[in-house]
Amino acid sequence: MTLVNARAAFEKAVTDAVAAADNTVLMVYDNVRYTTPGKTKKYILMTVNFNRSTIQNQGAAQDYYSGVIQCNIYVPKSAGTSVLSSLSEVVIDGLTSVNASGYTDTFSVAPRVSDISGPTPLELEDRSHFIGIVSCQFTAVV
């Protein structure tokens, strides 16, 4: 279940941070069916992609997960950038919370994130929302 735990550690970190800041924001995760929220709603699509699962030391392989997390943050359009900025900050805080010395490693996977890219704003013509993209590499060791 370590793969499940690795994913859960990051998803929980971001979800907790978002829920604490604004509990009206909908979180959507990989492979979860959802109906696109209305244009006044805020929501975040969080995807976790694994690039590596083990490292081969001498002897048995060790579970070592690494990959990329991307959070697409959708906020109402034509309403300025402050909402996107504050929500992006919350997502970034959630991601970096796993690096904090006081982090409680509930899932026992020693999660870490490295440099975070974004938030990169995207204003797309036929999208009902203003979008910000935040992404980073992660590792988890069991």
Added chain:
Amino acid sequence: MAKKKGLGQIVTDLERQINDDYNALIQLTVEGLGTEENSPVDTGFFASSWKASTQKVRAQDKREDHAPWSKIYETRQPGGETSWSSIGNQWVHTDRKPAQSRIKPRFEVPEFNYKRQPTVYIGNTAEYAGYALESPKVANFIQGEMRSLVQQTFGDKRPGRIFARTGSSSSVFGSYTKL
């Protein structure tokens, strides 16, 4: 008897080696991005439009102006739309997918010199590139596979700077990730 090499020759050889690695990495990055694994593909125009340049790359090329993708797009049923969905991490087509897609790089990767051109930008020229960047595929390649490759190739002796775009499509002000 082995030939002696002067210090000047050693430096020249070293610089040539670094330059070769620099160009190989840029070539590899552009090639890697232009695949179905690392770019979302519908007609293949986006995946074919990656470009390496010393200038920031503008996303301004329209698919309808470029064959064969303009023709490929016409094979869709009219009235539909394409959107990214987290369901299954894939592009969802509300209409029928084009009969085929074609990935054919539109831009040759030029030869760079790491001393004269220490900064190289890799970006996509497709006008709708912003839509494609909602997909995690591109970030996954740039931040995952490519970053590891750069670190393995150059370690502490990075000869220049290579940036790959993960940001806005409509202007040159989008964010580039430094590899």
